[in-house]
Amino acid sequence: MMQNDIRPLAAVLDLLPGVTLPPLPIPPVTRAALALYAGASGDHNPMHIDSDFARKSGAPDVFAHGMLVMAYLGRLLTDTFGADALVSWDARFVAVTPVGATLLCTAVVADAEPRDGKHELRLALSVKDTAGELKVEGTARVRS
Amino acid sequence: MKETSRTGFEAPPITVEIERGRLRLFCKAIGETGSVFTDPEAARAAGYRDIIAPPTFASCLDADRQDGFSLVRELGLPLAKLLHGSQSITHHGTLSPGDRVVVRSRVSDMYEKKGGALQFVVIQTQVSHQDSAKVVDLERTLIVRQ
Numbered sequence: 001m002m003q004n005d006i007r008p009l010a011a012v013l014d015l016l017p018g019v020t021l022p023p024l025p026i027p028p029v030t031r032a033a034l035a036l037y038a039g040a041s042g043d044h045n046p047m048h049i050d051s052d053f054a055r056k057s058g059a060p061d062v063f064a065h066g067m068l069v070m071a072y073l074g075r076l077l078t079d080t081f082g083a084d085a086l087v088s089w090d091a092r093f094v095a096v097t098p099v100g101a102t103l104l105c106t107a108v109v110a111d112a113e114p115r116d117g118k119h120e121l122r123l124a125l126s127v128k129d130t131a132g133e134l135k136v137e138g139t140a141r142v143r144s
Numbered sequence: 145m146k147e148t149s150r151t152g153f154e155a156p157p158i159t160v161e162i163e164r165g166r167l168r169l170f171c172k173a174i175g176e177t178g179s180v181f182t183d184p185e186a187a188r189a190a191g192y193r194d195i196i197a198p199p200t201f202a203s204c205l206d207a208d209r210q211d212g213f214s215l216v217r218e219l220g221l222p223l224a225k226l227l228h229g230s231q232s233i234t235h236h237g238t239l240s241p242g243d244r245v246v247v248r249s250r251v252s253d254m255y256e257k258k259g260g261a262l263q264f265v266v267i268q269t270q271v272s273h274q275d276s277a278k279v280v281d282l283e284r285t286l287i288v289r290q
Contacts, residue, residue: 026175033173040166040173042208045223057224066228071174071200078199083180083190083238086199090232 015121019109024076026103029064034099037068064097069136073125076105081121081142089140091125095133102130107140119144154250155215159274160205162197164241170201187240197239202271202280203231205247215249215267221288229264229285236278245271245279252283263288 015021031049038049043065046053054062070091077086097103104127111122120143127136171181176198179186187195206215216226239245253266269282 036169036173040169041204043204044208045226047223047226053224066231067200067203068174070231071176071198074199075174075176075178078178078181083178083192083196084235086235088232088234089199090230092230093228096227 015109015112017109017111021076021080021107021109021123023107024072024079024105026072026105028100028102029068029097031062031099034062034064034068037065041065041067043067059096060098062099064099064101066091066093066136069093069097069103069127070138072103073105073107073127073136073138076107076125077123077140077142080107085142085144087120087141087143089125089138091136091138093136095135097127097129097135101135103127103135104130110139115143149254150219150251151254152251153218154248155206155218156211156213157246157248158206158209158211158213159244159246162239162241162243162245164195167195167197167201167241170204171198174198174200192238192240194240194242199233199235202239203233203269203282203284205245205271206249206269215251216286219251219265221265221286225289227287227289229287231285232283234281236280237273239271239279244274246274246276247271261290263290 034048038044047057048062048065051062106126107123109121110124113120120141123140125138125140126134128134180190180192181195181198184194247269249267249269251265252268255264265286267284271279273279
């Protein structure tokens with residue numbers, strides 16, 4: 001699968017503050033995706049995979065694992081900077097992502113500077129749905 | 145439940161082997177098709193011993209443990225009222241199939257907000273190689289809506 005191979009590091013680490021990376025669109029979150037993620041991650045919380053349980057608990061339906069949405073953000077970062085350029089990153093789960101939501105992952109360069117002899121970028125991360133509602137916000141540090 | 149006295153509680157450490165099949169399923173689940181995550185030859189060409197785990201994979205290592213221990217259950221957190229508030233991840237190295245890593249999780253903080261309507265539980269997890277070289281540090285904050 002060559003279509004998703006890593007782009008050259010040098011080109012992207014020259015990015016300047018204010019530049020928005022090409023955003024990563026995520027197809028609508030399906031029940032199958034949540035079931036797969038539950039199995040793969042070991043997080044079997046029924047709020048994510050059992051609609052009956054979710055409704056009984058007062059939620060309108062199942063919703064995505066926060067870590068699935070963070071994994072989508074991770075794809076944006078590793079697609080852009082390479083598999084191990086990520087130093088540290090964080091996410092705040094602002095609102096739940098219900099089944100059926102279509103997400104867009106975005107990263108904006110907040111700061112670029114040399115650090116410990118390497119080039120480091122700080123990024124502001126966000127995930128929104130198609131209505132523009134913020135689901136996740138965060139930050140990341142990546143290094144050459 | 146409004147337990148706040150478990151700050152400092154440590155889950156029994158576990159050793160986990162990174163399995164190729166689980167990495168394949170994890171990549172499928174998150175839609176990851178990048179070659180260093182899915183193709184051993186491409187990963188070796190990129191300088192890795194084998195495929196590597198995507199950067200959120202380490203967060204799964206203390207879920208569904210073989211010893212059956214669950215911090216969420218141990219702390220009595222109700223699944224129906226539990227939300228993942230925030231997560232931070234610091235990377236020191238990568239994980240590949242066959243790696244055996246030690247996973248240590250501890251409750252680093254518990255506190256309440258809004259007069260007890262929201263309970264926060266902060267859990268720190270360290271993943272290290274058996275020679276104690278650090279691989280990844282994670283911190284998750286869980287929120288219980290009372």
